[in-house]
Amino acid sequence: MNPIISDQGISRREWLKLGVYGAAGMAAAHAGVTPSVIKKPAKSVIQIWMWGGPSHLDTFDPKPDAGRDYIGPFTKPLATNVDGMRIGEMLPSLAKQADKYSIIQSMTHGNNGHETAAYIVQTGRQPDRLSWPGLGAIVSSFKGYDNGYKGLIPPYVVLTTTQGRFSECGFLGPKYKPFATGGDPAQTRFAVEGVVSEGISDERQRRRRDLLHRIDTLGRAMPAELHFHELDKCEDQAYELILGDSRKIFDLSQEKDDLRDRYGRNTFGQSCLMARRLVEQGVPYVTINYKGWDTHKQHFETMRRQLPVLDAGFATLLQDLSDRGLLESTVVWWGGEFGRTPKILWEAPWNGGRGHFGNCFCSVLAGGGFTGGHVVGASDSTGSNVVERPVHPNDLLGSICERMGIDPEGPLPNPLGQDLKVMPGGMPGFEGGKGRLKEIM
Amino acid sequence: MSRTLHHLCLIWGVLTLTHGLQGEQKPRVSLDVELNVFESAVAPAPVEPIDKLVAANFATLGIRPILCSDAVFVRRVYLDVIGTLPTVEEARNFINDPDVANKRRLLIDRLLERDEFADFWAMRWGDALRIKAEFPVNLWPNAAQAYHRWVRASITSNKPYDQFARELLTSSGSNFRVGPVNFYRAIQNRTPKGIAGAVAVTLMGTRTDSWPKVKLEGMAAFFSQIGYKPTNEWKEEHVFWDPLGTSTTAGNTAPGRAAISPPPPPPAPKPDDKSPPAPPPAATPTPPPAVAPAPTPALVRPRSAIFPDGRKIELSSDRDPREVFAEWLLAPKNPWFARSLVNRYWAWIFGRGIIHEPDDIRPDNPPSNPALLAYLERELVVSHYDMKHLIKVILNSQVYQFSSTPRFKMPKAEANFASYPLRRMDAEVLIDALNRITGSTDLYTSAIPEPFTYIPEDQPAIALPDGSITSPFLALFGRSARATGLFRERDNKTLPAQWLHLLNSSSIQRKMEQSAKLKSLLDPSRKESEIIDDLYLTILSRFPTSDEVKIIGTYGLAKPGKPAPPAKPAAPGQPAAANKPVPVPPIIVKRREDWLDLAWSLINSTEFIYLH
Incomplete structure (x- = not known):
């Protein structure tokens, strides 16, 4: 609507004005090199996955003039702390954080099926012969155990259940699947599946582990060179988590009550807090699988209930990351598999519902070297079509890769033994796009 | 009787296997006793043709394989044939059955008639045939169910394999009613070449990735006249021979897709896309993707095809080319x-x-x-093409009955099947086993809210018809994603997260804590030795060894023993304790949690988790 960055991209003068880089950057810019090259790469990604597809009109692409059939009761978008940037009226806390994030209002892939759309948005690929890995698995492969990550907490964590509709790891294999915590961080005790067990004392854990070893008759019958060494390693690692210090990361009672309140005492809010604690420990990829956005029926009632939860959790996460100096090194990516139909279905059985809409939707990027306070691209007056700078999920994911120091055009090591690239630009069928999000990198 | 036999067997094993340890007083703690649980004392003598063919290689490699014990066999054959653990009674009866000459063969025959045999092998075929309602093959629940029903019925009736394959290749009709037509739908890339690739992987065991272009296009021509036509029923479509190219739905479009938004941007131009016979657009506009062949007349339906063995054939207009291909493939001399x-x-x-x-x-x-x-x-x-016969031939061989604790390590031994390869149980088999032991169930759900997808509470995982019906456990333990149908899509590698789950997850813990079955088994009024026997038979399908019984005897809450008459605990001639006052041996009391710890230990043992 009021894109600060136009379709034409951003001038060098504007870059300077934004002050995102110093002398070295000026030299780089002078030489025609993208400024991102000289920023430090980000270390972690927090993905807020809006499972089901959140309405773009009611969140980050408000259309106050589109009329009741498009916007229903939400007629008064909020000004933010960035001039000219407006967001939905149910997101007041996020309005105060707009300088930290940029909105991409021109996301498109055209698919309206949850499963396929989720696949496209998370892999950056249109379906083809292969089952591609999602971004989390790619990051886990480049920034995980294969490449120096030493943490006990697995490098790719999902709070609290896996997305499930496609195999996140694709052909990379289950080693790169996310670790699903299970449990509920909003409960007094966050019972992380397998790590925190209720009702079993550490003493009993040790005792029965010892028994397990003593009666492992088959294990002992195996010749030494054929022994289950790999398994023993897995078991040791598991026990370091069960009995070691790492499990304390999951203990949210170590946080101040006031901060926990600000995040919101609900599963999403506490998941945001948990995500911050995980990236603080160096976990490279955390997904918050936030369900409940597939609002075919009685959409606005649901929005009134859920948007305040989203607002508190997301805004506090941005503020908290920033306060701790983590925002610079942490990409926060918000979005779902698609948006929702701009035109409201007032009739029964929907009673004011919105359907699936892959033609035009929005995503939000913050931190990790992405510039805040910008709007990229634009949709038309009703949010039905992209009119400026179409962005395919491939462009967005490629940009995150780039910020993570993973060359999207570089080789993707894979067990298929094929010559594959990480996230190469130029989706067939989307050649008209401008590619990765240089304007906010 | 039963225990006597078992003990006799043990003692006999000790005698035969520990003859090198003469004079040693404690043969029972030796490794050989432990091995004896797993190995048979009978030396393998190649009788069956398979055994002779395999043994021929052993001589040159210097390998002397060993047969497995009855206890190992009963567990192994249950898990391999019906994907299900034997019950306590089944295991006990088999181990104690004195008919040594025939009991293994008879058990194999019985298992092949079980319902679980059809469930389990339909699950395996389901991986290969990609039976899955949702992404990426998008069969849709009703069609996935029809496909699975057909596969399962084919296994139950032991349909000859050539007929099975013919039905897959040549069927026409509704995806909801004619199960095998879904073969042509369970393919991500529904172009003639994509279909040819799936046919090659599924029915020829070969991959077309590295085929020369001419070879692939030649085979693809057989699949260039398949039509997909939607009906008025939501997501129903007909697969049929469409020589005139009348079907309007492009092969890559899922049927009945929600049409709320304007049509999506055009998909990648695929040079091999089937299109109506209208003149193709000039072959220049978009730069073709890197792999695209030069503009070919592929947009026009090919009039000839080439069999993978290189023979060329003209396609006649009055015969479905799929049938021509099937005839070639199913010929007895076909090399694939x-x-x-x-x-x-x-x-x-x-x-x-x-x-x-x-x-x-x-x-x-x-x-x-x-x-x-x-x-x-x-x-x-x-x-x-009798598939049950094939299974019998393999299972009755001694090769199948080799021990899995080899005394040799060489890659060649593995490739030559000199021992039964250790593998982690399949995800479905493992969770079914855990549920059977604890008498509990798991919740299976599909992401698609569909009335066709009714899942009973006591659903065994091996009988799940549809790869989209799942649970976190199945996903964690590497169940096949059913995307490509490749063998390696099922991943049984062990990961730390899986250990965390088995060792310490609330879901496994709940199964054990709340198990009525374990509770009655652990009834404190029962004799300890009976409880231990039953736990071992339930979980490991064998009796415990005397070593194990001893170790278990020391596990529990130690209470100070009665000081009055010490029951002469020390073995004679043990002077070590002589200079101290003889300590009163503590009495070990087993609480419920100690018994549960034992069950937990057995469930987490490699012996349980691994096929062996």
């Missing part, structure tokens, strides 16, 4: 058809193909034992 099936079955039973991987048959990936493969192929053809 029988070979790929026997190799696939071998791989399903042993975890490793004679040609490995089983869907990667090519000249530069030779079989580890060509004569063995040739024998099995002949056996299949001569038996009129």
